[in-house]
């Protein structure tokens with residue numbers, strides 16, 4: 052069982068292992084001593100940084116998060132604390148402590164090194180932020196110094212540890228210096244397949260993971276603008292690959308694949324609990340916006356990720372739904388002045404979006420690749436400009452032109468007014484929490500639609516079209532019809548989400564449905580969310596959308612550079628992880644992914660596929 | 664894996680005396696000034712294996728594309744079991760003609776099983792709604808499809824690789840998978856475009872067995888191939904296409920010994936030259952040149 056990665060000795064820290072029978076290892080003079088020393092240093096570093104979080108880091112509460120109280124880690128200190136604990140756990144696991152081996156079914160030392168880097172990154176970032184914000188190193192309390200030193204010590208120690216060797220490679224890595232070890236940690240071998248666990252343990256792990264996910268999401272939302280949020284990102288950027296190299300994500304995805312129902316239920320429950328954990332309306336406001344954005348991104352993923360139709364005007368369907376709902380909401384400025392119950396508004400909004408989808412899709416889906424993308428972009432803009440012009444001046448008054456439709460009343464379903472605060476089971480639920488829970492139903496619906504259609508005759512035909520349209524047609528797939536179906540279905544789902552959006556935001560106006568804008572939702576951001584998260588997956592666009600919404604919301608001080616930064620981040624992502632943060636199930640298959648002699652390296656460059 | 668997949672239809676007679684499955688008459692395909700296929704007639708009867716050979720660029724693949732609706736032929740009609748085929752690829756497959764491609768065109772990022780399931784598309788009818796509702800009917804249809812697909816994978820010897828990605832299969836198995844995928848649409852006629860290109864001798868033999876087994880199940884086969892030994896050992900009839908035109912059609916023996924065919928592949932002797940001598944020289948050169956390998960004569964460039 053256990054790992055496929057041969058640690059250099061199997062005997063842990065026992066008495067000097069006999070090297071007889073092994074080929075001499077091309078590592079430092081005495082690998083055993085160096086490993087021992089490395090572990091000692093890493094351990095000391097982890098302990099020190101843990102201790103540091105128990106001490107004040109600065110003297111004034113001016114720095115966000117209040118890092119002044121002893122024995123009360125707060126704000127960024129929590130991140131250091133988490134990183135220190137994880138480092139310790141990975142260290143013990145790599146030393147072969149029984150009971151912790153399950154932590155590293157994949158690589159050991161790469162994961163450890165990356166985790167110490169996460170610790171270093173977040174702690175030193177905090178130190179830097181304190182120094183710059185408060186003006187100088189004099190603002191450090193001893194705790195900060197201990198943290199800085201401890202995390203450095205841990206990294207040095209981790210660098211002294213030997214690299215993880217890929218399975219079957221014998222001495223493939225030449226005498227590795229620290230720099231090579233660092234690079235190796237990033238490119239470490241793909242983790243092997245983990246050993247099975249008892250069923251209850253698996254379900255427990257899934258639930259725990261959902262809880263951790265909820266906590267991370269809540270932490271991200273609650274993190275104050277500026278330093279704390281950047282610290283969060285730094286931590287995530289290193290800790291996530293560390294856990295990946297340890298093989299935990301692979302194990303988790305294997306588990307979730309085995310227990311799909313449980314996973315969905317647990318994730319849904321975690322999402323349901325979110326507003327309960329929040330007391331601040333501002334945060335639930337962000338959360339409901341994230342949820343809408345993520346749901347629409349998932350709808351777009353059906354069009355782009357499954358059927359391979361590059362739709363650059365998708366946000367228009369969100370707009371269609373939102374405008375339809377606004378028109379029938381009973382808002383005073385609505386040109387129709389109709390007021391229908393919400394369920395009817397949802398149906399009407401979805402139906403109108405469906406019709407728009409068919410009308411736009413019918414001519415444009417005869418085109419392929421880039422041409423199709425440009426045409427959808429055009430239709431998206433046509434929608435916005437028409438809405439702007441249907442103001443009674445340039446055309447009939449339908450949409451109230453650039454003013455949009457303000458003062459959309461809150462929903463009321465069975466006497467439950469979404470605008471009021473309610474107490475549910477002892478929890479205070481504000482306006483946005485109400486909408487959040489409503490939207491969650493729609494998200495669940497879209498997830499269900501996505502999963503069920505993906506794994507069916509229709510979904511397979513979509514993917515076949517994405518992979519090779521000519522071959523798909525030769526296999527009897529009516530490509531045009533199926534693409535139209537995907538396009539219209541995507542439009543319908545976006546339209547539905549739009550009906551909720553109109554009520555959450557109080558108003559609709561044409562400027563929110565641009566192709567590109569500095570804040571979501573817009574077509575470009577939706578597409579980025581899909582690509583960033585991972586095309587063709589359920590969780591990918593949800594995570595991508597959450598990141599993409601939170602980053603601009605939390606980093607407003609660099610608003611001017613946001614698009615530039617996104618551009619750079621996307622280029623890096625396409626270079627190093629073209630499949631997105633979450634890899635498609637099909638790309639995750641562990642069979643012979645590498646090492647096939649006659650198969651060229653997989654060309655998975657994101658959008659390339661849609662050109663088929 | 665003893666199996667031959669169960670088909671509802673009884674095995675067709677072994678000899679080529681069945682009714683016509685495919686009747687192509689007067690098929691012409693022009694690309695601008697270039698006539699890639701000129702007035703080609705071809706008939707394939709039930710239970711037959713027919714070969715289509717010709718030098719590179721003769722128009723064989725173009726002819727296939729005309730048959731399967733990927734190209735709309737400039738002139739001529741194609742009938743399948745008596746009815747004229749529409750010029751829409753998926754309708755041709757629906758009618759009962761399936762094909763493979765000269766340059767393998769699998770769904771690279773789908774698994775082996777999924778590739779075959781896509782081939783079942785025309786023989787199953789579960790729409791989007793039933794996929795969303797997932798009633799018992801849907802589940803039964805999925806199960807049946809999967810079972811049928813597994814039979815085909817057994818038949819082609821790929822069952823053990825059902826969950827591999829198509830792009831990770833070795834070359835020979837990718838070709839087999841293409842055949843399995845085509846068979847999944849339960850065709851009455853299978854068109855194979857160079858099924859053994861790039862295969863080893865052993866794999867070629869296996870492919871020959873496979874094609875014979877396919878015929879045993881009542882599917883007629885029309886096969887393009889440059890490997891002459893493969894064609895002449897396998898086919899009941901062979902047609903030769905040269906520069907878009909059908910030069911000759913007949914039994915392997917007739918075609919093999921026809922001077923025009925040899926000339927088409929190797930070029931004609933000059934006028935007034937002592938032709939016999941040169942022909943003998945050419946034959947000798949050919950003998951030595953291909954000794955030890957298959958008698959591959961194609962790929963003259």
Ligand SMILES: Nc1ncnc2c1ncn2[C@@H]1O[C@H](COP(=O)(O)OP(=O)(O)OP(=O)(O)O)[C@@H](O)[C@H]1O
Nearest residue numbers: 694697699717718719720721722723724725726765
């Ligand atoms: N879409 C097209 N547009 C223009 N010319 C084409 C097209 N398709 C094929 N041709 C031309 O038609 C001729 C016949 O090509 P085809 O691919 O059918 O030959 P082939 O007999 O299959 O050759 P090979 O044995 O090399 O596969 C070639 O000259 C080719 O360049």
Ligand SMILES: [Mg+2]
Nearest residue numbers: 723724725765
């Ligand atoms: Mg060809």
